[in-house]
Amino acid sequence: MLVGKIKDKVAIIGTGVTKFGEIWEKDAEDLLVEAVYEAVKEANVDLKKDVEAVWVGTQYHFTGMSGAIFSDPLKFFGKPVTRVENFCASGMDAIRNAAYAVAAGMYDIVIACGVEKILDYGGRGLPLTGLELHPVFGMPSPPAMFALCANRAFKVWGWTKEDLARVAVKNHYNGARHPKAHFRREITVEAALKAPIIAYPLGLYDCCAMSDGAAAVILTRPEIAKQYVGDNYATIKAIGMAVETLEPWYRPYESFLSFPANVKAAEAAYKEAGVTDPLKDLDFGIVHDCFTITELINYQDMKLCKPGEAASLIREGVTAINGEFPINPDGGLKCFGHPIGATGVRMTVELTRQVLGRAEGLQVKNAEAGFAHNLGGAYTVATVTIIGRP
């Protein structure tokens, strides 16, 4: 069984992202149009004339369903538009499917985008409306799901609430400097420790917010990229993805110290990209920090350190913006919030702009290649995208 490679077969020539936040004065259509127009402009492509197909990631059915979520606001008619839903990995899976279609030679230029308009409807985390999972036991809320992991890590590895706070402080330091972030304010370890508890040990600053937002990328093949943007493009080195269960807590062997979907998605991506030691082969990363504990576990699952050592990485500043391997230089979900379908696409936008040396917030020094990582559901689905210069 051989899984193939799209390494360097797909280029990103345009990126667009809206301000993330409580955007009461715009609806999903407005946000999508804004992000797509920015990407189209950056790529020097004509939406109607050049773009042949679209993939759009949204999770909530109230944000929009089917390809019409894109076609109607963009007046993009008569061509294929696919809606992809894969919990919090919806955006990155939309990019994955778009990339395969380009790599297959079906289309020259396509758009992958994501949008979510959550705050108008009060959506919170996973919309399981009507889904009946376990016949007796309930479904924990997302903070409760990840609190299980934090408590376990405290017990097994001696991590503390201070370690979690350090993640929030780092990400708020970075996000405070990003013009598109939802929360643009630095915080202190003390503030994080004093914040109200959401699900012990996770407090207010350990949890990302729900926000509205949209993001878009434009994909093509490298040989076509040049004629639109010269050398100003990045290439996809790998996209790894894995799905596990929606009810991990009923697996007797669930450790709560690692997310199997993460591990398998990272392994697939590293293999495809030829990465053997991410700390050496890559320059930085963007991880799905829906909760501070998630960021720490992600370090380990992404093989940036051994199990139990993630707290040392944050304590020693390895993942700070000027550290050896910056993580979430944009401020992460902590500062951007999490408009679900948009998040994975926004991460890919940030990753691309970092690699091209034109990050909007803090620029990682010598950023030639990095990864972005989505984790969705009850640690159910993970996607890892590696992007670098051609």
Add this chain to the structure above:
Amino acid sequence: MLVGKIKDKVAIIGTGVTKFGEIWEKDAEDLLVEAVYEAVKEANVDLKKDVEAVWVGTQYHFTGMSGAIFSDPLKFFGKPVTRVENFCASGMDAIRNAAYAVAAGMYDIVIACGVEKILDYGGRGLPLTGLELHPVFGMPSPPAMFALCANRAFKVWGWTKEDLARVAVKNHYNGARHPKAHFRREITVEAALKAPIIAYPLGLYDCCAMSDGAAAVILTRPEIAKQYVGDNYATIKAIGMAVETLEPWYRPYESFLSFPANVKAAEAAYKEAGVTDPLKDLDFGIVHDCFTITELINYQDMKLCKPGEAASLIREGVTAINGEFPINPDGGLKCFGHPIGATGVRMTVELTRQVLGRAEGLQVKNAEAGFAHNLGGAYTVATVTIIGRP
């Protein structure tokens, strides 16, 4: 702008489909497992060992969300599973995305499937819960949407309720002979004309039912197909897709006599497959007969005849099972009902089995190549898949 081809790059080596109907004793997971196991058996592949990725089409969020809809019931963990939602074309778009990934060389063997469990939840047609479209005017129900077309066709072309009834009679004749159909009973023109009106002029027998069901296909590349199934495989000649608007009634130029998404999807598919005259180049078709009027308009959009002539085709028996160009030899949505995400996959299963000479119901004579067609939303999205022998 060149759109590429996957013609003959992707083979279908396994097909599975459940009985469609009011299946109270099974849930979505049961149905999916049943369809997938049948397909896996037919393809002689090992689900865990050989299958590398999955695409699943579901429309309703209560049927299941994310890749977990497949992974949990099938215990298919650690690999990519994508959920595709594209209204009533969800199933065929799942196949389209799976086919591109195979054509790109990313995977050797993948599954595309669809499932919907509707009756437990009382889902009816398009689930627009929370979606606010036009700020003042409401959204018509699906029968009302298509009644607009029927009334217009009656006025412009002189079609009659008898013409609609003939479609229902033909499809019930075929479906009565298919062991997996929901409704397995012949009807008469008189019975159809006397049936209660749902939305004038559409009566009970002009509308397809909501049903539960699942279907699956297994895709690979032709060079791999042989080692699993010898010569017992079909190849995809083309997949065309187009998305229009979710609110066609607000377009001043909407004719209600043709669905632009149909026309563009058919043109794309015919071009990719090299079909210039479908009546000559293909042997039969499976169209999305959500309503009898839809089947007639589909004939025209698929270029089986000129505008206005579809009623002649049904009157003259051209599309009957022993006619020149049988349409819906399986009984169509009229007899199978419409478990939304499953429908396009079921059609592709029927198409493949016809082409391989092993249809479960009525076998089309000399069926070497044919098409299957999905239409979804408010005439919003259409997909046309052409399948033939290698």
